[in-house]
Amino acid sequence: DVKVTQSSRYLVKRTGEKVFLECVQDMDHENMFWYRQDPGLGLRLIYFSYDVKMKEKGDIPEGYSVSREKKERFSLILESASTNQTSMYLCASNLPGQVQPQHFGDGTRLSIL
Amino acid sequence: GQNIDQPTEMTATEGAIVQINCTYQTSGFNGLFWYQQHAGEAPTFLSYNVLDGLEEKGRFSSFLSRSKGYSYLLLKELQMKDSASYLCAVLDSNYQLIWGAGTKLIIKP
Numbered sequence: 001d002v003k004v005t006q007s008s009r010y011l012v013k014r015t016g017e018k019v020f021l022e023c024v025q026d027m028d029h030e031n032m033f034w035y036r037q038d039p040g041l042g043l044r045l046i047y048f049s050y051d052v053k054m055k056e057k058g059d060i061p062e063g064y065s066v067s068r069e070k071k072e073r074f075s076l077i078l079e080s081a082s083t084n085q086t087s088m089y090l091c092a093s094n095l096p097g098q099v100q101p102q103h104f105g106d107g108t109r110l111s112i113l
Numbered sequence: 114g115q116n117i118d119q120p121t122e123m124t125a126t127e128g129a130i131v132q133i134n135c136t137y138q139t140s141g142f143n144g145l146f147w148y149q150q151h152a153g154e155a156p157t158f159l160s161y162n163v164l165d166g167l168e169e170k171g172r173f174s175s176f177l178s179r180s181k182g183y184s185y186l187l188l189k190e191l192q193m194k195d196s197a198s199y200l201c202a203v204l205d206s207n208y209q210l211i212w213g214a215g216t217k218l219i220i221k222p
Contacts, residue, residue, distance in 0.1 A: 004155070042117060042212030043156075043200070090155070099144055099163070099204065104155035 003027070004105035006091050012111045019078040021108050023091030029103075030096045032074035034058075034066060036087040037107070043090065049074055050096070081112045115139045117213035119201050124219045125191055133186045133199050133216045141206020147175055147186050148200040150215065156200055159186070188218075196220045 007022035025032065031050050035043040035058075045058030047066040055066050063085060067075045074093075078085055088109050092102040118136045125131040137145070144163035148156040162168055162177035162184060174187040188195055201213040 040121075040214055042214045043202075043210075044212075045210070099161065101146060101158035101161065102210075104157070106153075106155045 004091055004093055004103050006089075006105040006108050008108050009106060010109050010111075012113060013078075013081050014113055015080075015082055017078075017081045019081050019110070019112075021076040021078075021089055021091075021110070023074045023076070023093075023105055024072050025074075025091075025093040025103070026072065027093070027103075028071065029093035030071070031094045031100075031102075032068065033092040033102060034064075034074065034076045035090045035092065036060070037090055038087050046076065083112050086110060086112045115205060115211050117201055117203060117211055119199075119213040119216045121214070122217045122219065124221060125188075127191055127193060127220055127222050129191050130187065130189050131191060131218065133188070133201075133218065135184045135186075135201035135213055137182050137184075137201070137203045137211070137213075139203050139205045139211055142179060143204035143206065143208055145175075145177055145184050145204070146200075146202045146210070147184075148202065150198045150200060152197070159199075191220050193220050193222070 004025045033048045034046045049068045065077045090107045091105040094100040094102045116138045147159040150156040160175040167176045172189045177184045198215040198217045200215045202210045
């Protein structure tokens with residue numbers, strides 16, 4: 001079974017802090033994704049990556065950056081956290097081929113105070 | 114713009130059947146996914162439809178009509194563990210996933 005592990009289930013940070021969210025997958029997937037999930041809204045894509053050291057902006061990249069130094073790890077960085085970035089963050093991965101289902105981690109519930 | 118519509122919440126009785134609808138307007142279509150998400154957990158893949166018709170997988174079935182921009186997820190013999198949110202997502206012409214807000218399904222004994 002595919003395992004996507006996010007480093008923290010719950011995280012509380014202060015405005016202006018630099019925040020790192022880590023995601024690791026164990027199935028050698030090329031593709032990795034970061035989403036945020038807010039009540040009443042669908043999953044919104046922040047960034048994605050189809051290979052090591054490669055990154056592409058999603059629908060809402062402002063205020064975020066990512067890093068993919070190794071195939072299994074995809075990090076999301078909030079450069080200077082703001083209260084409107086309080087959300088559930090979900091990481092996902094899949095095999096190449098766009099119709100492959102994505103496998104998700106359990107999410108990180110991030111609160112910015 | 115691109116849009117996926119699902120009911121926000123539905124309630125059904127244990128042992129019954131429920132149909133969760135999803136309508137979409139997207140720039141192109143390369144398939145539709147259904148995911149299940151229990152509270153506080155990861156979304157998990159249920160089904161993928163790209164051709165019109167019904168796909169059956171045990172107690173769960175998924176239907177697609179591309180001409181109507183419409184899909185539904187049918188859950189039979191409902192169990193308490195089926196209480197969850199059900200997410201509909203469409204692959205558009207650029208193979209980007211467009212997600213609906215999800216339908217929260219509440220099962221009552």
